Amino acid sequence: MTYVIAEPCIDIKDGGCIDVCPMDCIHGTDADRMLYIDPEDCIDCGACVPACPAEAIFAEGELPVRWQRFTQINSDYFIGKR
Amino acid sequence: MLTSKQASPRTYRIVGPRRQIDERETPHPRVDRGELGEKLRQWRTSRMDVDPFRRVFGGGGSEKNSYNSLYDIYRNLPEGKVNQKKIPVTDPEKMARNIKEVARFFGADVVGITYLDQAYVYSHRARGNPEAGEKAGDPINLPHRFAICLGFESDYEKFLTNNSRISDAEYGLGNINSLQPTFLLAAYIREMGYPARTHGYGRFEVNPIPFAVNAGLGELGRHGMLIHEEYGSRLHLSVVTTDLPMAVDQPVDIGVEDVCKYCMKCARTCPSHSIPFGGKEIHNGIEKYRINVDSCYKYRLAARGEWSNCVICVSSCCYNKPVAWWHTLAVQAIKWTPIPLRPLLIKPLLWIDDLFWGKRPWKHMKWLDYDNAPRPVGTCTIPGCTVKHANLQHKKLHAA
Numbered sequence: 001m002t003y004v005i006a007e008p009c010i011d012i013k014d015g016g017c018i019d020v021c022p023m024d025c026i027h028g029t030d031a032d033r034m035l036y037i038d039p040e041d042c043i044d045c046g047a048c049v050p051a052c053p054a055e056a057i058f059a060e061g062e063l064p065v066r067w068q069r070f071t072q073i074n075s076d077y078f079i080g081k082r
Numbered sequence: 083m084l085t086s087k088q089a090s091p092r093t094y095r096i097v098g099p100r101r102q103i104d105e106r107e108t109p110h111p112r113v114d115r116g117e118l119g120e121k122l123r124q125w126r127t128s129r130m131d132v133d134p135f136r137r138v139f140g141g142g143g144s145e146k147n148s149y150n151s152l153y154d155i156y157r158n159l160p161e162g163k164v165n166q167k168k169i170p171v172t173d174p175e176k177m178a179r180n181i182k183e184v185a186r187f188f189g190a191d192v193v194g195i196t197y198l199d200q201a202y203v204y205s206h207r208a209r210g211n212p213e214a215g216e217k218a219g220d221p222i223n224l225p226h227r228f229a230i231c232l233g234f235e236s237d238y239e240k241f242l243t244n245n246s247r248i249s250d251a252e253y254g255l256g257n258i259n260s261l262q263p264t265f266l267l268a269a270y271i272r273e274m275g276y277p278a279r280t281h282g283y284g285r286f287e288v289n290p291i292p293f294a295v296n297a298g299l300g301e302l303g304r305h306g307m308l309i310h311e312e313y314g315s316r317l318h319l320s321v322v323t324t325d326l327p328m329a330v331d332q333p334v335d336i337g338v339e340d341v342c343k344y345c346m347k348c349a350r351t352c353p354s355h356s357i358p359f360g361g362k363e364i365h366n367g368i369e370k371y372r373i374n375v376d377s378c379y380k381y382r383l384a385a386r387g388e389w390s391n392c393v394i395c396v397s398s399c400c401y402n403k404p405v406a407w408w409h410t411l412a413v414q415a416i417k418w419t420p421i422p423l424r425p426l427l428i429k430p431l432l433w434i435d436d437l438f439w440g441k442r443p444w445k446h447m448k449w450l451d452y453d454n455a456p457r458p459v460g461t462c463t464i465p466g467c468t469v470k471h472a473n474l475q476h477k478k479l480h481a482a
Contacts, residue, residue, distance in 0.1 A: 041383065
């Protein structure tokens with residue numbers, strides 16, 4: 001289980017989640033259109049969920065069906081980067 | 083009203099049938115099996131970290147080099163034989179006083195006696211002691227009548243350096259310190275002709291916290307740990323189970339039930355948000371505050387090898403104060419106040435607590451070569467990441 005950032009983050013990138021994440025597992029570059037949660041580092045505490053003004057963060061199991069693909073998008077972002 | 087003794091503990095309530103917990107369901111064995119992720123499993127098998135000073139306190143993965151940690155030596159000791167010549171016990175009250183005095187002499191800071199409730203005995207063991215002919219997965223049969231709970235205090239100042247090598251060393255030393263008195267007490271009871279078994283660091287067949295609450299050592303806090311009126315939560319617990327006839331103690335009321343309702347300091351300071359702000363939950367037939375064990379455990383990975391045991395909730399608890407007259411006075415005042423009037427006293431006390439000790443109690447300390455001062459965070463390991471990561475140890479407190 002992990003938390004996943006979904007579509008509402010795109011082009012918003014508020015970054016409030018980064019301040020509250022105890023694991024510093026939310027990453028992104030200036031070139032990215034959204035932020036991503038590293039599923040290997042996430043400890044499922046849920047601190048980022050109330051911090052997100054766009055309500056873009058969900059637990060993997062509670063992700064709306066239309067955004068299911070974002071689980072893969074989040075984890076794919078870190079392939080070859082660690 | 084002037085006694086704090088209670089017929090049953092106020093901080094938890096039995097509301098339904100309880101089942102025995104299998105020790106293999108507890109966090110350490112789950113991590114060893116890799117159920118909480120590969121990273122944590124690696125962390126356990128790498129003997130926690132690379133610091134030699136940390137390794138003497140034992141812990142995961144130390145089987146490779148067992149004899150450098152007292153913890154590994156004690157957990158593999160066989161239990162001695164029971165003396166055939168049984169000493170008759172005519173006065174259980176006197177025997178309870180004797181046992182408590184002996185336990186304090188051996189080195190325990192607090193002692194209490196209660197009945198052994200089988201619901202808090204594990205059903206199967208997660209790791210056997212080969213010397214005693216046990217193996218993992220064996221059912222546990224513990225037919226004893228009594229549980230003697232021992233508590234060992236840790237240093238207040240060193241815990242305030244949370245989380246650092248210093249608080250880590252103090253935590254590890256507390257675990258090691260609890261081994262010898264527990265072993266001596268069980269050996270003493272066996273020499274008196276009664277069966278006794280030690281349950282201490284590295285080898286538990288029971289969950290010590292409910293026994294400590296029932297034995298009147300303290301009460302159950304919001305953070306799921308025992309709160310003692312003088313030492314707060316910085317007590318290491320161990321248990322000796324036995325059949326030696328003794329008078330049992332009663333649970334106490336030191337106001338934890340009322341303070342935890344309003345304080346929430348542990349929930350506010352918990353970096354992994356594992357402690358609930360809300361009310362009690364029913365789990366396994368018991369109504370109590372329920373913490374998120376998984377995220378609490380996984381938070382160790384945030385250490386990045388700097389420490390291995392988080393003690394932030396222990397040091398932020400408002401009962402965690404140095405032993406001093408003003409702390410005793412505050413706790414006694416709460417104890418003497420009738421329950422409906424307690425919030426009137428607790429709210430100003432909590433305000434004073436935040437004022438003098440801060441919303442996130444922490445202290446700068448230099449000790450040996452260790453310094454727990456906040457350090458600027460290094461570069462992010464993800465190439466190209468431009469996110470401004472803060473120092474993990476000093477993330478600002480999230481709004482409640």
